[in-house]
Amino acid sequence: MTASISDVATQAGVSVATVSRALRGLPNVAPSTRDRVLDAARDLDYVADPNASRLAAGRTRSVGMVVPLFTQWFFSQCVAGAEGVLAAGGYETLLYNIGSHESRRRFLTELPFRKRVDGIVLVDLPVSEAEMATLCEAGVPIVTIGLRTEQAPSITIDNYGAACTATRHLVNLGHERIGMISNLPDDPRHFHAPVDRRRGYQDVLAEHDLELRPELDVPGNFSLEGGAEAMAQLVAVDRPPTAVFAQSDEMAIGALKTIHDAGLRVPEDISILGFDDHDMAEFVGLTTIAQPVVQHGELAAELLLERADRPDAEPTHVEAPTKLIVRDTTAPRHPARRDGPHRPRRARPLAGPPRGLP
Amino acid sequence: MTASISDVATQAGVSVATVSRALRGLPNVAPSTRDRVLDAARDLDYVADPNASRLAAGRTRSVGMVVPLFTQWFFSQCVAGAEGVLAAGGYETLLYNIGSHESRRRFLTELPFRKRVDGIVLVDLPVSEAEMATLCEAGVPIVTIGLRTEQAPSITIDNYGAACTATRHLVNLGHERIGMISNLPDDPRHFHAPVDRRRGYQDVLAEHDLELRPELDVPGNFSLEGGAEAMAQLVAVDRPPTAVFAQSDEMAIGALKTIHDAGLRVPEDISILGFDDHDMAEFVGLTTIAQPVVQHGELAAELLLERADRPDAEPTHVEAPTKLIVRDTTAPRHPARRDGPHRPRRARPLAGPPRGLP
DNA sequence: CTGAAAGCGCTTACAG
DNA sequence: CTGAAAGCGCTTACAG
Numbered sequence: 001m002t003a004s005i006s007d008v009a010t011q012a013g014v015s016v017a018t019v020s021r022a023l024r025g026l027p028n029v030a031p032s033t034r035d036r037v038l039d040a041a042r043d044l045d046y047v048a049d050p051n052a053s054r055l056a057a058g059r060t061r062s063v064g065m066v067v068p069l070f071t072q073w074f075f076s077q078c079v080a081g082a083e084g085v086l087a088a089g090g091y092e093t094l095l096y097n098i099g100s101h102e103s104r105r106r107f108l109t110e111l112p113f114r115k116r117v118d119g120i121v122l123v124d125l126p127v128s129e130a131e132m133a134t135l136c137e138a139g140v141p142i143v144t145i146g147l148r149t150e151q152a153p154s155i156t157i158d159n160y161g162a163a164c165t166a167t168r169h170l171v172n173l174g175h176e177r178i179g180m181i182s183n184l185p186d187d188p189r190h191f192h193a194p195v196d197r198r199r200g201y202q203d204v205l206a207e208h209d210l211e212l213r214p215e216l217d218v219p220g221n222f223s224l225e226g227g228a229e230a231m232a233q234l235v236a237v238d239r240p241p242t243a244v245f246a247q248s249d250e251m252a253i254g255a256l257k258t259i260h261d262a263g264l265r266v267p268e269d270i271s272i273l274g275f276d277d278h279d280m281a282e283f284v285g286l287t288t289i290a291q292p293v294v295q296h297g298e299l300a301a302e303l304l305l306e307r308a309d310r311p312d313a314e315p316t317h318v319e320a321p322t323k324l325i326v327r328d329t330t331a332p333r334h335p336a337r338r339d340g341p342h343r344p345r346r347a348r349p350l351a352g353p354p355r356g357l358p
Numbered sequence: 359m360t361a362s363i364s365d366v367a368t369q370a371g372v373s374v375a376t377v378s379r380a381l382r383g384l385p386n387v388a389p390s391t392r393d394r395v396l397d398a399a400r401d402l403d404y405v406a407d408p409n410a411s412r413l414a415a416g417r418t419r420s421v422g423m424v425v426p427l428f429t430q431w432f433f434s435q436c437v438a439g440a441e442g443v444l445a446a447g448g449y450e451t452l453l454y455n456i457g458s459h460e461s462r463r464r465f466l467t468e469l470p471f472r473k474r475v476d477g478i479v480l481v482d483l484p485v486s487e488a489e490m491a492t493l494c495e496a497g498v499p500i501v502t503i504g505l506r507t508e509q510a511p512s513i514t515i516d517n518y519g520a521a522c523t524a525t526r527h528l529v530n531l532g533h534e535r536i537g538m539i540s541n542l543p544d545d546p547r548h549f550h551a552p553v554d555r556r557r558g559y560q561d562v563l564a565e566h567d568l569e570l571r572p573e574l575d576v577p578g579n580f581s582l583e584g585g586a587e588a589m590a591q592l593v594a595v596d597r598p599p600t601a602v603f604a605q606s607d608e609m610a611i612g613a614l615k616t617i618h619d620a621g622l623r624v625p626e627d628i629s630i631l632g633f634d635d636h637d638m639a640e641f642v643g644l645t646t647i648a649q650p651v652v653q654h655g656e657l658a659a660e661l662l663l664e665r666a667d668r669p670d671a672e673p674t675h676v677e678a679p680t681k682l683i684v685r686d687t688t689a690p691r692h693p694a695r696r697d698g699p700h701r702p703r704r705a706r707p708l709a710g711p712p713r714g715l716p
Numbered sequence: 717c718t719g720a721a722a723g724c725g726c727t728t729a730c731a732g
Numbered sequence: 733c734t735g736a737a738a739g740c741g742c743t744t745a746c747a748g
Contacts, residue, residue, distance in 0.1 A: 254641060412724090
């Protein structure tokens with residue numbers, strides 16, 4: 001069988017206590033003793049059983065990443081960022097994928113992370129005050145991404161401000177009929193981001209005395225398919241929008257497909273603006289609001305590790321920056337009719353123009 | 359403090375052994391006793407400490423997913439697939455992200471998963487025979503994705519055959535100068551997929567007496583950026599290719615950007631064919647070889663769970679299917695000059711054609 | 717069907 | 733600097 005601590009102790013001629021101390025690099029071990037222990041451990045190919053260590057020490061040296069939808073770009077980036085700093089700090093990363101309504105409910109009631117991890121980071125998990133209180137009662141340090149509460153450190157962005165910036169960009173290009181693709185209205189989960197972004201969008205329209213038309217605010221479910229379907233609705237509307245602010249790049253890219261399928265052109269006929277700066281955004285020329293997602297994850301992990309040391313400190317809240325990145329999917333309305341200094345950029349076509357048959 | 363098993367035992371008026379049995383649903387517990395235990399556990403909000411359970415039982419009920427690059431689409435899909443069936447089977451999912459050379463080395467020498475998980479799945483981890491042997495010696499059941507060995511069950515695809523299909527598609531469209539975008543030639547890791555795909559590509563060219571030009575086989579590093587750079591090389595070559603087979607969709611999409619930036623059109627000037635059927639592929643109209651990546655992960659998890667029961671059974675090897683999906687980025691060479699029944703499809707442009715200034 | 721007890725493999729005061 | 737011993741919170745023969 002695999003060697004245990006007492007095998008190492010025997011071989012090194014010391015007690016298990018000394019082995020434990022030597023192997024963990026604790027002070028108060030004579031250098032010569034330490035060497036002997038290290039040798040023995042190497043000889044026997046020994047590794048400590050983490051479960052025994054955890055049981056005895058009361059710490060697990062692992063943290064849980066709680067994400068609603070693991071396959072989405074945003075979440076995988078967050079997790080990757082966190083995993084990096086956690087691994088560097090000697091922590092394992094556990095995955096709690098709670099996409100389904102059922103798994104979310106079970107997570108919230110059974111609190112499966114109790115006694116199992118030293119901390120959790122909630123990535124864009126929409127929880128009510130009451131639910132957050134329950135989670136906190138589990139006694140496990142928490143950090144949230146995309147949600148700010150009194151109870152735990154958090155990393156957020158200024159969704160309202162970013163949405164204002166996005167919408168203003170479109171308004172400044174001369175657009176007056178501006179649509180939005182957002183979340184499902186009846187989503188039982190209450191994400192904050194879509195709500196705040198909607199407010200920004202609406203406020204900027206109001207600010208410019210632009211008509212607020214409910215039929216231009218359509219749900220896209222934050223997916224490629226959802227974005228495509230949402231755009232189909234927008235295109236079919238009476239007096240359709242000349243610009244659309246999609247609340248995620250994935251929805252924006254879905255929308256681009258619909259626009260093309262409908263025989264329309266971006267940005268000549270319609271401008272599209274996304275959110276996130278997805279890896280793909282640059283490659284499809286998408287104008288978007290960038291946010292440093294990997295860094296969200298890194299920061300969350302750092303805050304969590306920090307919190308392990310000072311659990312009673314005032315929660316730190318950090319607001320990460322966002323930035324408008326103008327690429328090729330937004331342009332002035334009716335660019336061909338303008339003759340000002342501004343020349344429209346053209347979105348990068350995947351293919352050239354159709355050519356007449358010879 | 360949080361309740362332990364003896365608290366529950368006291369409250370229910372039974373021994374801890376009985377609590378343990380009742381809570382785990384073991385037989386040989388009187389229904390009335392079980393009820394009393396369940397009540398007590400609920401009252402006390404009790405959950406078993408997994409570390410204690412693991413130490414006593416010798417099983418961890420968790421498995422490790424070992425991936426080279428967590429943020430890449432392929433791997434996140436695999437992990438998501440596996441996580442789903444593992445969670446359903448009562449297993450936790452641990453992440454081993456070993457992208458860097460250093461972390462890979464440490465993984466292979468320290469075998470950090472020992473005593474920590476009941477099994478690991480190696481996702482596209484290129485390991486030598488010797489390394490695989492080392493891993494097996496750790497005594498932890500293994501399943502591999504994308505690599506077939508004698509030692510462990512595996513899930514692979516027919517990379518050679520798929521590459522033949524891809525290349526033949528281009529040949530059949532009349533292309534004679536066909537490029538390839540693949541892995542870095544000096545990558546110290548020896549992935550099998552790029553090698554097998556290259557063979558398929560080369561064999562089909564040879565089969566059709568098409569010239570094999572080394573300068574048309576360029577490295578793309580399986581990333582968007584790499585694909586873009588590779589395409590830049592191909593475009594600059596003397597007698598450039600009229601079609602390119604990129605070994606991943608991400609590289610293909612990177613290539614599309616370069617083509618556009620160079621003022622060329624897809625598929626009129628050049629055809630592009632990818633590999634994977636990335637979520638985005640449909641949305642950029644990319645012709646590609648599809649493989650069921652999420653299912654790879656699911657299958658791997660199933661094989662692993664199975665193997666836990668029958669560790670000495672002959673390893674099962676499954677070859678997952680692949681399928682050519684023709685979309686808009688491939689077309690006959692010089693389509694305008696043909697007048698057969700085949701009308702070229704046009705790649706979906708993100709924007710319409712440039713129009714002359716008014 | 718149930719309990720007493722050993723044991724899983726560590727860590728950590730405590731004493732020296 | 734080192735060791736003996738208790739203890740972490742479970743599970744599992746074994747006995748009844």
